Amino acid sequence: MKKRTLYLLPLALLLCTASASFAQGLHFGVKAGANILKVDGKSFNDGFKFGYNVGAFAEINFTDKFGIQPEVLWHQTNYRSGDRFSNIYPGGVNDVKGKLNYLSVPVLLSYSPVKLISIQAGPQFGILLNQDKNLFNNGKDAFKKGDFSLLGGVQVNVGGLKVGGRYLIGLSNINDVGSSEKWKNQGFQLYVGLRII
Template sequence: MTKRLLTAVASLLLLANVSYGQKLHYGLKADLQFTSLHGEGMKGNFSPGYDAGIFVEYNFTSKLGIQPEVLFSQFNNKKGDDFMKYYVNSGNSSAKSAVKLSYLSVPVLLAYNVNKLFTINVGPQFSMLLYDNEDLLVKDRAAFKNTDFGAVAGLTLHVSGVRFYGRYVLGLGNINDVDSRYSWHSQQIQVGLGVAIR
């Protein structure tokens, strides 16, 4: 887990070291995110969490670029009141309602620079589950898969070295690891800022 994180960080810094001029920027970012888990037995409401990590921006032209990131993401959600209706054989009837998931997320975004102020970002995001705090199933079984894959779309406002952004992330993968009968999908709404170090 730590080895993968260090490899991702080293890769981003290597990209920064081999590029020059106004084409490349990198820095730190953090945001408030509202996450939701949709599917049978999940509450489905948006709950606050957060993202924090590093980003690299590399512009191929004045209009097009790429923006990879490495983020630590905290999800806070709740199981539905009807959870045992769907998982009567494997569910823990005395499970707490809170579901907390911690991910290492790596979005790799295409950046379209509308002008000097605004950038549109779209692309895929891969997430690896680092830690889960839930007791939904009997025998200490984990209810969530170790990976998730999603699609990202957002808008960034550039003010000097600061980036203000809003994003939507749609989880495309089924993260339900209980059985194959039902699907759980994540959604994220993010509002945050990044500060360019270079």
Template sequence: MKKIILAAIAVMAFGFTNAQQTRFGIKGGLNISTLVGGDVEDTKSLVGFHVGGFAEIKIFDKFFIQPELLYSTQGTKVDGPLGTDADLKLNYLNIPVLAKYYIVDKFSVEAGPQLGILLSAKANGSDFKDYTRSVDFGFNIGAGYNFTDNLSVGLRYTIGLSPITDNEIDNTEDYYDSAKNSNLALSLAYKF
């Protein structure tokens, strides 16, 4: 975890040294999230939101690095027996670092890793943070479209790479077959 944070800081520091090649912005939008894998059954998507800031650092002509800092509400709806449904709400401070390539002037594609720091975990209002991992690793893939030089929209899918809980993870097979985050995000961004 320390290596990822240090790498993100190094990328941001590089951006500050090339300020004329860096643009900063804010973004926010809609999350549609759920949990996938493991013995997760009878789940439905939960609607949430994300908000935060980013830096778009030009590396060369059409290639950029884009570190972000986002507050993100995620989770899932679980259908329990006899109508005992539950909303599992997981709030994260997500730090994605994306490689971004402009295919044409207005359209870009992006991909990269993400570190999520769990801020809270609740099931129908009851805290269950002690039963969840405090760090979540994921991988993003997405695309964006610039309406103007400042205003853009983006669509991104994030698949969790690490389990949300440490329960019953005894070997590699359990690790890969455990419940992980899955999130589809639609964003509106403004660059300064």
């Protein structure tokens, strides 16, 4: 019994130490900002449009330099169909300004060469919650429900305050009406975050 206790005691101390250090490296916060995005495709207006993003994030720091930052975000992509949309897609409507509202989950690897700066990159999966306009006269949904993207950017950390910018490039085709062309989300995200725990 004493032998078993002697073996278990160091293991218990090691687990307690690891748990304490992990807890010190785990933080939560909220963030909000602007999207400057577009739906990239030849049947859409090529200009970037302003939208919004808001949500929550966690910081899981493994060391002083490396960690991951998972997030849950509501974000908006604004688009405008082109003047020739109905030529490419019969029954389509030209010059429609619409909004796509996504629930997105980015999981970013974070590297901090210095305490003030974090370089971040990783995947993002988005679920289309709704769209406010129809691109077709018959009301057919034009966009797929899922979107997979890559993000990369820089974040400035001043205490609990986070200010950052990212580039988003869509990898999946969100066109749900045909195979004549691919539609992908693309653009920039700017944000301010606040660590609260």
